[in-house]
Amino acid sequence: MNDTAIKTTELSHSYGPKAALKGLNLSVGEGEIFGLLGHNGAGKTTAVSLLTTLIPPTEGTATILGLDIHADADEVRRTIGYLPENVQFYGNLTLLENLRFFARLSGLDKPDARIREVLEFLDFTGHESERLSTFSKGMRQRVGIAQSILHNPKVLFLDEPTSGLDPQGVRNLREIILNLNRHFGMTIFMNTHLLAEVTQTCTSIGVLREGELVYQDSLAATLTAFPDEASLEDIYLHIEARPER
Amino acid sequence: MPQVLLAVFVGMVTASSVIGWLTNQVVTSVYDRTFAAGLTTQPNPFSAVSPLYYAKNTVIYIILIGALLAIVLGVQSTIRDRKAHTFDLVLSRPVRPASYLGAKLAGLLCWVAGILALSALISWTSISAIVGSVLSPGDTARLLGFYALAWLFLLPFIILGMLTGVYSRRETTALLVPIVIWSVVTFVVPQLGTAAHPVSLLNPVPAIASQGGVFQLANLVLGPLSLTEHFKQASAFVLGDTATTGSPLLSLVVMVAFAGCMLVVLLTTQRDRMRSPLDE
Numbered sequence: 396m397n398d399t400a401i402k403t404t405e406l407s408h409s410y411g412p413k414a415a416l417k418g419l420n421l422s423v424g425e426g427e428i429f430g431l432l433g434h435n436g437a438g439k440t441t442a443v444s445l446l447t448t449l450i451p452p453t454e455g456t457a458t459i460l461g462l463d464i465h466a467d468a469d470e471v472r473r474t475i476g477y478l479p480e481n482v483q484f485y486g487n488l489t490l491l492e493n494l495r496f497f498a499r500l501s502g503l504d505k506p507d508a509r510i511r512e513v514l515e516f517l518d519f520t521g522h523e524s525e526r527l528s529t530f531s532k533g534m535r536q537r538v539g540i541a542q543s544i545l546h547n548p549k550v551l552f553l554d555e556p557t558s559g560l561d562p563q564g565v566r567n568l569r570e571i572i573l574n575l576n577r578h579f580g581m582t583i584f585m586n587t588h589l590l591a592e593v594t595q596t597c598t599s600i601g602v603l604r605e606g607e608l609v610y611q612d613s614l615a616a617t618l619t620a621f622p623d624e625a626s627l628e629d630i631y632l633h634i635e636a637r638p639e640r
Numbered sequence: 641m642p643q644v645l646l647a648v649f650v651g652m653v654t655a656s657s658v659i660g661w662l663t664n665q666v667v668t669s670v671y672d673r674t675f676a677a678g679l680t681t682q683p684n685p686f687s688a689v690s691p692l693y694y695a696k697n698t699v700i701y702i703i704l705i706g707a708l709l710a711i712v713l714g715v716q717s718t719i720r721d722r723k724a725h726t727f728d729l730v731l732s733r734p735v736r737p738a739s740y741l742g743a744k745l746a747g748l749l750c751w752v753a754g755i756l757a758l759s760a761l762i763s764w765t766s767i768s769a770i771v772g773s774v775l776s777p778g779d780t781a782r783l784l785g786f787y788a789l790a791w792l793f794l795l796p797f798i799i800l801g802m803l804t805g806v807y808s809r810r811e812t813t814a815l816l817v818p819i820v821i822w823s824v825v826t827f828v829v830p831q832l833g834t835a836a837h838p839v840s841l842l843n844p845v846p847a848i849a850s851q852g853g854v855f856q857l858a859n860l861v862l863g864p865l866s867l868t869e870h871f872k873q874a875s876a877f878v879l880g881d882t883a884t885t886g887s888p889l890l891s892l893v894v895m896v897a898f899a900g901c902m903l904v905v906l907l908t909t910q911r912d913r914m915r916s917p918l919d920e
Contacts (some may be wrong), residue, residue, distance in 0.1 A: 447732040479725045482729060538730055
């Protein structure tokens, strides 16, 4: 059993001359809910894209449960689930058809039983034959979570999962994330802007600034380390503003 | 947009036979009057014409509308996945880009085959109605052969659309670039190689190279790139057009080579290229 779910070593990526991620050294333990914070353009999505094997690193390496994202890319893809930000599914297909499509891409030959199980877990049954074009943003986000856990991934990557959700949707999603972690011990890596959500969901956090990781610790230790700050938002802004690493 | 192009294409295929029949009626009527006035003793040029003559105009509709439809379908199939970030969902799974793009292409080819099968049925029915008897098995086989050829001709355009959908930074560019390439292949290259007037390139009969030395040389160099001229050449042969000469083998080889090259480029597309964001 590997205690480290995600480990990056000097992980870097450049888009042409522009360095989006600079030597990321990060470690996330198994069963943690890790929140990666940072302003727009800080490199959060690039980090997730690298860890989900969507783009190759320019330099450095990373492992997911001991599997190298480059050398063992296909094995990593079987191990992880991923929900990108603002993803749209096939609106002219029903929920069941969409989930069958993604289940088969994940290697599930007869996926219906598993789809039913996942929809029951998400308390989302009764919509199987409805077209996704009729779904609200919150419902579509549940579809997103459903497709990402169909193949029982051990590590789940969520890119701004609460983006565009109303307060009820945010609360529902928070419960789902916590349940996935509690019931299945799933390691969850999420990029987010909503610091209130981080406080209620994450066990550890990291802060990216202009492609560099400027802070990483457990949430409890973070709250203790900044006794003068009233909230995580204040702590985040404090970390973001300080000049030294 | 694809729905409009599809409707226009199917409508034109239907109209194609009617246009051929009307041409026959007009020429025969003029011929009859000319013959009655004793101005000619030659036989009616339409008396020995093959029933497949009526499908001749379909060649041009496939080059003009069919190719555009293929391009639009190809572009939309890939650019939609980029815009919607569906490629991210697919490629974060153990799926090879070549497998996914190949499957998408196979789906599109099935769809295009369905459209062409419908067009073949329309052509067969309307020609049979015009000539007043069911097409012979030989002519039916030739008609089906022509539509199979059309499928092969459209294949590179579907792939071209898919590729620009993957590689372009903007949606407008993704549509514009393959249309420009189609225009060059359809009009500019044949014109450079044959000195034919652009309008004459819309004739289903292949353009004949000018006897001028420069054009002979240009035809030698650019001839293999004249995909539409090769399609016209092979179609004319398959449809039994007596006005065409030579073998369709070279044309078939060129069409297969085009399709093969495009397929190789498509199937070697890189994972990170497929999910690159659009500028808009």
